[in-house]
Amino acid sequence: MKTNIIFMVIHLLCVINVYCNEEKKSKSWKDKNIIDMTDADMERLFDQWEEDEEPLEPDELPEHLRPQPQIDISQIDASDPDNLLRMTKVGKSIMMFVDLKKDLTDNEADNIFRIWQGSLQNNHIIAERYPIEPKRAVFMFREGSQAVDAKNFLIEQPELEHVTLEGQIYYGKSSSEKNKKDKTEL
Numbered sequence: 001m002k003t004n005i006i007f008m009v010i011h012l013l014c015v016i017n018v019y020c021n022e023e024k025k026s027k028s029w030k031d032k033n034i035i036d037m038t039d040a041d042m043e044r045l046f047d048q049w050e051e052d053e054e055p056l057e058p059d060e061l062p063e064h065l066r067p068q069p070q071i072d073i074s075q076i077d078a079s080d081p082d083n084l085l086r087m088t089k090v091g092k093s094i095m096m097f098v099d100l101k102k103d104l105t106d107n108e109a110d111n112i113f114r115i116w117q118g119s120l121q122n123n124h125i126i127a128e129r130y131p132i133e134p135k136r137a138v139f140m141f142r143e144g145s146q147a148v149d150a151k152n153f154l155i156e157q158p159e160l161e162h163v164t165l166e167g168q169i170y171y172g173k174s175s176s177e178k179n180k181k182d183k184t185e186l
Contacts, residue, residue, distance in 0.1 A: 063093060082148045085166065089144025096139045096147055097132075097164040098154060101176070106134040112159050113137050125150050 032041060058066050069090050078084070098116075100109050110131075117129045117139075127150060128140040141147045151165050160172030171177055 063091075066091065082152070086145040086148050089147065092144040094141050094144035094147045094166070096141070096151060098137050098139055099161040099163070100135040100159055101161050102135065104135060104159060109135045112157075116154065116157065120150055120153065123149070123153070125153075 037045070075087075098113075100112060104112070113129055113131070117127055120127045120139075125146045126142060127146075128142075130138045130140065132138060139147075139150065141150065147165055151163055151170055154160055154163050155170050155172050157172060158174045161175050162169050162171045162177060164170075
Protein backbone atom coordinates (compact mmCIF):
# COMPACT_ATOMS: atom_id res chain seq x y z
CA MET A 1 0.00 0.00 0.00
CA LYS A 2 2.81 2.39 0.91
CA THR A 3 4.61 1.65 -2.34
CA ASN A 4 1.48 2.44 -4.32
CA ILE A 5 1.12 5.80 -2.57
CA ILE A 6 4.79 6.63 -3.10
CA PHE A 7 4.52 5.60 -6.75
CA MET A 8 1.38 7.77 -7.22
CA VAL A 9 3.03 10.80 -5.54
CA ILE A 10 6.13 10.49 -7.74
CA HIS A 11 3.95 10.07 -10.82
CA LEU A 12 1.86 13.11 -9.81
CA LEU A 13 5.03 15.24 -9.31
CA CYS A 14 6.34 14.22 -12.74
CA VAL A 15 3.03 15.16 -14.39
CA ILE A 16 2.99 18.54 -12.62
CA ASN A 17 6.62 19.18 -13.61
CA VAL A 18 5.92 18.37 -17.29
CA TYR A 19 2.82 20.56 -17.29
CA CYS A 20 4.71 23.52 -15.76
CA ASN A 21 7.55 23.20 -18.28
CA GLU A 22 5.10 23.17 -21.18
CA GLU A 23 3.41 26.27 -19.75
CA LYS A 24 6.76 28.11 -19.65
CA LYS A 25 7.77 26.99 -23.16
CA SER A 26 4.52 28.02 -24.79
CA LYS A 27 4.67 31.53 -23.32
CA SER A 28 7.32 33.33 -25.35
CA TRP A 29 8.38 36.95 -25.17
CA LYS A 30 6.04 37.76 -28.05
CA ASP A 31 3.00 36.69 -26.01
CA LYS A 32 3.86 38.85 -23.01
CA ASN A 33 2.01 41.98 -22.07
CA ILE A 34 4.08 45.12 -22.79
CA ILE A 35 4.10 45.93 -19.09
CA ASP A 36 5.66 42.55 -18.25
CA MET A 37 8.45 42.75 -20.87
CA THR A 38 12.05 42.93 -19.74
CA ASP A 39 14.78 45.01 -21.36
CA ALA A 40 15.94 41.95 -23.31
CA ASP A 41 12.41 41.42 -24.65
CA MET A 42 12.22 45.06 -25.72
CA GLU A 43 15.60 44.76 -27.44
CA ARG A 44 14.38 41.69 -29.40
CA LEU A 45 11.27 43.61 -30.41
CA PHE A 46 13.38 46.57 -31.54
CA ASP A 47 15.64 44.26 -33.57
CA GLN A 48 12.58 42.75 -35.23
CA TRP A 49 11.33 46.21 -36.20
CA GLU A 50 14.74 47.13 -37.61
CA GLU A 51 14.75 44.04 -39.86
CA ASP A 52 11.60 45.29 -41.55
CA GLU A 53 13.06 48.72 -42.39
CA GLU A 54 15.25 49.67 -45.32
CA PRO A 55 19.00 49.70 -44.64
CA LEU A 56 20.62 53.02 -43.73
CA GLU A 57 22.71 55.04 -46.13
CA PRO A 58 26.48 54.58 -45.63
CA ASP A 59 26.93 58.10 -44.23
CA GLU A 60 24.17 57.47 -41.66
CA LEU A 61 25.81 54.31 -40.30
CA PRO A 62 28.07 54.42 -37.23
CA GLU A 63 31.70 54.92 -38.20
CA HIS A 64 32.74 51.33 -37.47
CA LEU A 65 30.01 49.96 -39.81
CA ARG A 66 30.71 52.26 -42.76
CA PRO A 67 32.35 50.72 -45.83
CA GLN A 68 36.06 51.46 -46.05
CA PRO A 69 37.07 53.92 -48.78
CA GLN A 70 39.06 52.43 -51.62
CA ILE A 71 42.63 53.74 -51.75
CA ASP A 72 44.43 53.80 -55.08
CA ILE A 73 47.98 52.68 -54.32
CA SER A 74 49.31 54.20 -57.54
CA GLN A 75 48.40 57.71 -56.36
CA ILE A 76 50.24 57.45 -53.04
CA ASP A 77 53.37 59.58 -52.82
CA ALA A 78 55.56 57.91 -50.18
CA SER A 79 57.80 60.97 -49.95
CA ASP A 80 54.94 63.05 -48.48
CA PRO A 81 53.71 61.57 -45.17
CA ASP A 82 50.99 64.25 -44.90
CA ASN A 83 49.46 63.11 -48.18
CA LEU A 84 49.52 59.48 -47.02
CA LEU A 85 47.79 60.41 -43.76
CA ARG A 86 45.19 62.44 -45.68
CA MET A 87 44.33 59.50 -47.94
CA THR A 88 44.14 56.86 -45.21
CA LYS A 89 41.97 58.88 -42.80
CA VAL A 90 39.23 59.96 -45.20
CA GLY A 91 35.86 59.59 -43.48
CA LYS A 92 37.35 58.49 -40.14
CA SER A 93 37.46 60.37 -36.87
CA ILE A 94 40.87 61.36 -35.59
CA MET A 95 42.15 63.12 -32.46
CA MET A 96 45.04 65.53 -32.16
CA PHE A 97 46.58 66.54 -28.83
CA VAL A 98 47.65 70.19 -28.71
CA ASP A 99 50.06 71.54 -26.08
CA LEU A 100 50.77 75.23 -25.53
CA LYS A 101 53.87 76.86 -24.11
CA LYS A 102 54.16 76.74 -20.32
CA ASP A 103 54.72 80.49 -19.87
CA LEU A 104 51.13 81.36 -20.90
CA THR A 105 48.47 82.04 -18.28
CA ASP A 106 45.37 79.83 -18.12
CA ASN A 107 43.17 82.65 -19.43
CA GLU A 108 45.52 83.32 -22.36
CA ALA A 109 45.63 79.61 -23.16
CA ASP A 110 41.84 79.34 -23.22
CA ASN A 111 41.59 82.38 -25.52
CA ILE A 112 44.23 80.97 -27.86
CA PHE A 113 42.44 77.63 -28.10
CA ARG A 114 39.20 79.46 -28.93
CA ILE A 115 40.88 81.60 -31.58
CA TRP A 116 42.49 78.55 -33.19
CA GLN A 117 39.23 76.62 -33.24
CA GLY A 118 37.48 79.60 -34.85
CA SER A 119 40.28 80.01 -37.39
CA LEU A 120 40.03 76.35 -38.35
CA GLN A 121 36.26 76.62 -38.75
CA ASN A 122 36.67 79.73 -40.90
CA ASN A 123 38.85 77.57 -43.13
CA HIS A 124 36.10 74.87 -43.28
CA ILE A 125 37.99 72.53 -40.97
CA ILE A 126 35.54 71.27 -38.38
CA ALA A 127 37.28 70.54 -35.07
CA GLU A 128 35.69 69.92 -31.70
CA ARG A 129 37.85 71.11 -28.81
CA TYR A 130 38.02 69.24 -25.50
CA PRO A 131 40.24 70.80 -22.80
CA ILE A 132 42.31 68.32 -20.81
CA GLU A 133 44.44 70.73 -18.80
CA PRO A 134 44.67 74.53 -18.89
CA LYS A 135 47.41 74.42 -21.54
CA ARG A 136 46.47 71.14 -23.24
CA ALA A 137 43.47 70.18 -25.35
CA VAL A 138 42.24 67.52 -27.74
CA PHE A 139 40.99 68.56 -31.15
CA MET A 140 38.61 65.96 -32.59
CA PHE A 141 38.14 65.86 -36.35
CA ARG A 142 35.17 63.89 -37.70
CA GLU A 143 36.83 64.02 -41.09
CA GLY A 144 40.36 62.77 -40.43
CA SER A 145 41.84 64.11 -43.65
CA GLN A 146 41.31 67.66 -42.29
CA ALA A 147 43.66 66.98 -39.36
CA VAL A 148 46.73 67.36 -41.59
CA ASP A 149 45.73 70.87 -42.66
CA ALA A 150 44.96 71.74 -39.03
CA LYS A 151 48.36 70.41 -37.93
CA ASN A 152 50.11 72.49 -40.59
CA PHE A 153 48.22 75.59 -39.40
CA LEU A 154 48.94 74.97 -35.72
CA ILE A 155 52.70 74.33 -36.03
CA GLU A 156 53.04 77.83 -37.54
CA GLN A 157 51.54 79.45 -34.42
CA PRO A 158 54.06 81.04 -32.01
CA GLU A 159 52.18 79.92 -28.85
CA LEU A 160 52.31 76.21 -29.76
CA GLU A 161 54.71 73.86 -28.00
CA HIS A 162 53.77 70.70 -29.95
CA VAL A 163 50.92 68.64 -31.40
CA THR A 164 50.59 64.87 -31.32
CA LEU A 165 48.84 63.32 -34.30
CA GLU A 166 48.66 59.54 -34.79
CA GLY A 167 51.48 59.01 -32.27
CA GLN A 168 53.81 61.41 -34.08
CA ILE A 169 54.94 64.61 -32.32
CA TYR A 170 55.20 67.78 -34.40
CA TYR A 171 56.89 70.78 -32.74
CA GLY A 172 55.78 74.36 -33.30
CA LYS A 173 58.09 76.69 -35.19
CA SER A 174 59.04 78.55 -31.98
CA SER A 175 58.85 75.58 -29.62
CA SER A 176 61.38 75.37 -26.80
CA GLU A 177 61.78 71.60 -27.37
CA LYS A 178 62.52 72.14 -31.06
CA ASN A 179 65.10 74.79 -30.18
CA LYS A 180 66.77 72.39 -27.70
CA LYS A 181 66.98 69.67 -30.35
CA ASP A 182 68.39 72.07 -32.92
CA LYS A 183 71.14 73.17 -30.49
CA THR A 184 72.12 69.58 -29.66
CA GLU A 185 72.33 68.66 -33.35
CA LEU A 186 74.82 71.48 -34.03
